[in-house]
Amino acid sequence: MNKTSEQALQVLQSVFGYQSFRSSQQAIIDTLLAGGDALVLMPTGGGKSLCFQIPALLREGVGIVVSPLIALMQDQVVALQQLGVKAAALNSSMDVTQARQIEAQLLAGEIDLLYVAPERLMSSGFQDLLRQIRIALFAIDEAHCVSQWGHDFRPEYIQLSALHEQFPEIPRVALTATADEPTRKEIVQRLGLEQAQQFISGFDRPNIRYRVAANSSSTRQQLLRFIKLDYPDQAGIVYCLSRRRVDETAAWLQQQDIKALPYHAGLSKQERAANQERFLREDGVVMVATIAFGMGIDKPDVRYVVHLNLPKSLEAYYQETGRAGRDGEPAEALLFYGLQDVVTLRQFVVNSDADEAHKRIESQKLERMLGYCELTTCRRQALLAYFSDPMDEPCGNCDTCLNPPETWDATVAAQKALSCVYRTGQRFGVTYLVDVLLGKLNERIQSFGHDQISTFGVGDELNATQWKGLYRQLIAQGLLQVDQQGHGGLRLSETCRAILKGEQSLFLRKEQKAERKAAKKRKSSFAGAKGELWEALRKKRLELAEEQGVPPYVIFHDSTLLSMMEYHPENRQQMARISGIGERKLESYAEAFLQVLAEHPAGTTKASQQSDTVAESIELFRSGLNIEEIARQRELKATTIYSHLADGIEKDKIALNDVVELDEKEISRIQDMLLDLGEGQRLKPVFDALDGRVDYGVLRCIHASLE
Numbered sequence: 270m271n272k273t274s275e276q277a278l279q280v281l282q283s284v285f286g287y288q289s290f291r292s293s294q295q296a297i298i299d300t301l302l303a304g305g306d307a308l309v310l311m312p313t314g315g316g317k318s319l320c321f322q323i324p325a326l327l328r329e330g331v332g333i334v335v336s337p338l339i340a341l342m343q344d345q346v347v348a349l350q351q352l353g354v355k356a357a358a359l360n361s362s363m364d365v366t367q368a369r370q371i372e373a374q375l376l377a378g379e380i381d382l383l384y385v386a387p388e389r390l391m392s393s394g395f396q397d398l399l400r401q402i403r404i405a406l407f408a409i410d411e412a413h414c415v416s417q418w419g420h421d422f423r424p425e426y427i428q429l430s431a432l433h434e435q436f437p438e439i440p441r442v443a444l445t446a447t448a449d450e451p452t453r454k455e456i457v458q459r460l461g462l463e464q465a466q467q468f469i470s471g472f473d474r475p476n477i478r479y480r481v482a483a484n485s486s487s488t489r490q491q492l493l494r495f496i497k498l499d500y501p502d503q504a505g506i507v508y509c510l511s512r513r514r515v516d517e518t519a520a521w522l523q524q525q526d527i528k529a530l531p532y533h534a535g536l537s538k539q540e541r542a543a544n545q546e547r548f549l550r551e552d553g554v555v556m557v558a559t560i561a562f563g564m565g566i567d568k569p570d571v572r573y574v575v576h577l578n579l580p581k582s583l584e585a586y587y588q589e590t591g592r593a594g595r596d597g598e599p600a601e602a603l604l605f606y607g608l609q610d611v612v613t614l615r616q617f618v619v620n621s622d623a624d625e626a627h628k629r630i631e632s633q634k635l636e637r638m639l640g641y642c643e644l645t646t647c648r649r650q651a652l653l654a655y656f657s658d659p660m661d662e663p664c665g666n667c668d669t670c671l672n673p674p675e676t677w678d679a680t681v682a683a684q685k686a687l688s689c690v691y692r693t694g695q696r697f698g699v700t701y702l703v704d705v706l707l708g709k710l711n712e713r714i715q716s717f718g719h720d721q722i723s724t725f726g727v728g729d730e731l732n733a734t735q736w737k738g739l740y741r742q743l744i745a746q747g748l749l750q751v752d753q754q755g756h757g758g759l760r761l762s763e764t765c766r767a768i769l770k771g772e773q774s775l776f777l778r779k780e781q782k783a784e785r786k787a788a789k790k791r792k793s794s795f796a797g798a799k800g801e802l803w804e805a806l807r808k809k810r811l812e813l814a815e816e817q818g819v820p821p822y823v824i825f826h827d828s829t830l831l832s833m834m835e836y837h838p839e840n841r842q843q844m845a846r847i848s849g850i851g852e853r854k855l856e857s858y859a860e861a862f863l864q865v866l867a868e869h870p871a872g873t874t875k876a877s878q879q880s881d882t883v884a885e886s887i888e889l890f891r892s893g894l895n896i897e898e899i900a901r902q903r904e905l906k907a908t909t910i911y912s913h914l915a916d917g918i919e920k921d922k923i924a925l926n927d928v929v930e931l932d933e934k935e936i937s938r939i940q941d942m943l944l945d946l947g948e949g950q951r952l953k954p955v956f957d958a959l960d961g962r963v964d965y966g967v968l969r970c971i972h973a974s975l976e
């Protein structure tokens with residue numbers, strides 16, 4: 270029978286519960302159904318799995334999926350079983366009896382999708398087995414592992430070239446998220462995919478918001494606010510450079526009542542496995558980790574990735590941030606970086622065992638990473654350009670797009686900073702240089718006689734933090750270099766001559782704090798009745814997941830729960846229309862979730878919606894945001910927020926003094942004036958009497974305190 274596109278769509282809807290295909294999925298599936306080969310390059314979260322899962326279900330026989338990581342295999346198998354698909358995995362973690370059992374099922378034609386490790390697939394015993402069964406297709410996942418130049422080379426993958434010779438008539442599809450042009454060519458050549466149709470989707474991850482902030486003494490507090498306010502009870506990853514910083518950060522977050530766990534190579538194998546398991550199985554775990562964590566983590570609902578240190582290249586940054594938002598829902602990548610990172614990473618490069626050519630490449634990559642941090646234009650455009658995937662317009666979803674940075678004329682300050690480096694002999698680090706500029710009379714400076722040089726004490730216009738920021742930017746721009754020995758001493762580069770001579774001016778970006786702007790569109794933290802429903806749905810999901818020993822997202826993704834909240838289905842029929850609910854899941858879970866929904870009737874009345882929005886503002890205010898910040902985050906006017914807070918004051922949920930920054934006397938004077946107003950009179954007379962000095966919003970709050 271000729272398998273048509275319609276059948277594929279039907280499987281998408283009935284098994285997976287999705288309405289329509291994404292971009293190239295349909296074309297890839299059609300190619301495989303027609304018996305052709307395909308090479309698929311799609312970013313993480315693009316939806317690669319469906320491309321081989323659906324044809325495997327539609328073609329006769331079993332789909333064989335080659336995958337390098339046991340954890341990934343297990344995840345996919347569990348997820349497929351939840352959909353009612355007959356899936357299994359064969360790998361080294363199982364004993365002989367288990368393996369035999371699966372082989373028997375294979376021979377009996379009881380399996381639709383089989384995940385295997387490459388070395389097992391190519392073993393002669395398994396090849397014999399394969400010759401006795403019908404094979405629907407071969408899918409080679411993480412195909413870049415075949416490339417010796419790639420970052421994940423696995424020798425076992427090389428043998429996969431023989432597949433084509435052994436089974437020339439079986440369609441093959443190779444899939445990857447990370448192949449650049451040379452790697453792609455190598456995949457084609459090594460796997461004999463010259464005839465394969467190529468589907469290249471570009472690198473953009475539009476749902477990830479990119480942000481970069483300068484490291485400062487308040488970084489921890491900023492991190493805390495970010496986690497608590499923007500992503501409460503959501504899963505996230507916080508990357509640090511050192512194990513010590515991982516341990517400290519995790520411990521500190523725990524003290525702040527955040528479910529944070531550490532992960533690095535210094536922990537025992539058991540500890541690492543246990544923490545990873547909790548990250549996957551529980552809701553809202555924050556993993557604080559070195560880059561040892563992340564490979565093979567397929568968790569779809571990681572809402573953010575924070576870097577507390579600079580990654581060593583844009584490739585690493587893209588890969589690490591790419592672990593956020595695989596489910597396509599809004600996610601965020603927040604990077605904090607500072608001068609010390611630059612020095613430390615330079616030291617790594619200099620002290621590594623690599624040859625000179627390699628070191629040069631590494632340090633160029635670091636330069637590009639630094640350049641990215643100091644951008645005043647769209648970050649996504651720069652990131653994609655780096656991967657030769659140009660984007661015509663600024664993205665509108667990165668910090669520079671959302672909040673264009675101001676620049677300032679730093680020429681004179683830079684001249685001072687540079688000449689201070691020169692006059693002190695090009696061997697001191699930033700802290701010392703800043704002390705000289707600010708005219709600190711300490712023993713060290715005096716012993717070198719640097720209190721006598723012309724740049725001593727000429728730096729009043731900036732404070733120490735600002736000077737440090739300036740030095741960081743000068744290094745990032747390549748105007749200064751960190752010494753080869755790695756002590757952090759600075760030297761002038763050839764390029765700074767023009768600035769020192771005043772032939773060229775220098776504009777730099779003004780330092781910004783991490784601008785808090787939570788991801789838009791669908792939010793996943795709610796207040797009031799909505800919040801209760803959200804929590805109840807998540808609780809139900811966790812309960813069902815624990816019963817079966819699977820991660821919660823395998824039951825339903827967040828996006829599916831969010832749709833339930835949005836559409837509030839009341840019966841099975843309505844439930845079936847929710848994206849992510851196929852026939853099997855409807856069967857298994859509709860009842861349980863319909864009950865939860867029935868216990869939380871839809872808040873369609875105006876009154877309950879109103880009380881939700883008021884509650885949300887009050888909650889944000891209590892958590893430490895000021896009115897402007899709340900307004901920005903909620904995309905409402907400040908006056909609206911004031912009226913919400915007035916409501917909270919009236920109901921004694923918040924104190925007037927916390928909202929209004931006037932002294933007691935002034936407040937009681939205004940209270941008297943307001944009391945003099947007649948019943949039902951507007952605030953205007955008071956506003957006018959105060960010559961408009963006090964905002965209507967403030968007046969409303971003071972008025973509320975009288976009720």
Ligand code: ADP
Nearest residue numbers: 287289290291313314315316317318319595596
């Ligand atoms: P990748 O392997 O490319 O990283 P996945 O195959 O894991 O991505 O898919 C990412 C997410 O997108 C999964 O949650 C998947 O269920 C979802 N998805 C894939 N295709 C569709 C579609 N056509 N409609 C809705 N959701 C989809």
Ligand code: ZN
Nearest residue numbers: 647664667670
């Ligand atoms: Zn942008």
